[in-house]
Amino acid sequence: MSHSVSVIENKPTEKTFVFEGDFSIQCIETTKDEIQNNSSNATLIVLDINNLTNIDVSFLQLMYSVALNCEKNKISLQIASSNICDDCKAIIKKSGFEKIICK
Numbered sequence: 001m002s003h004s005v006s007v008i009e010n011k012p013t014e015k016t017f018v019f020e021g022d023f024s025i026q027c028i029e030t031t032k033d034e035i036q037n038n039s040s041n042a043t044l045i046v047l048d049i050n051n052l053t054n055i056d057v058s059f060l061q062l063m064y065s066v067a068l069n070c071e072k073n074k075i076s077l078q079i080a081s082s083n084i085c086d087d088c089k090a091i092i093k094k095s096g097f098e099k100i101i102c103k
Contacts, residue, residue: 002021002022003019003020003021003022003023003027003031004019004020004021005017005018005019005020005031005034005035006018006020007034007038010044010046012041013041013042013043013044014042014043014044014045014046015038015039015042015044015045015046016045016046016047016048017034017035017038017045017046017047017048018048018051019031019047019048019049019051019052020051020052020053021051021052021053021054022052022053022054022055023052023054023055023056023059024054024055024056024058024059025056025058028058028059028062031059031062032062032065035062035066039075042075043075043076044075044076044077044078045066045070045075045076045077045078046077046078046079046080047063047066047077047078047079047080048080049063049079049080049081049084049088049101050080050081050082050083050084052084052085052088053085053087053088054087054088055088055091055092056091057091057095060091060092060095060097060101063079063097063100063101064097064100067079067100079100079101079102081101081102084102089102
């Protein structure tokens with residue numbers, strides 16, 4: 001199960017996180033740390049999840065947690081999911097996270 005998170009600094013206060021591969025419980029803690037360590041001073045965070053190949057509920061919970069944290073800290077959040085794979089889309093829908101992740 002290979003996965004990666006690339007961080008693109010569009011501007012000093014705008015960060016894009018590009019997720020690629022499989023994201024499940026085994027890598028969620030390090031993924032959470034990666035997001036936290038690279039989000040300081042951000043006014044806009046973009047989560048690009050178009051290149052996911054597999055996810056589980058722990059990844060969806062992480063996305064929800066990021067959304068709540070952004071709301072609490074008045075950080076704009078965009079989730080890029082227009083080209084997400086059908087398997088991941090089905091998991092998102094079945095788990096009830098569709099309104100949050102696939103807007």
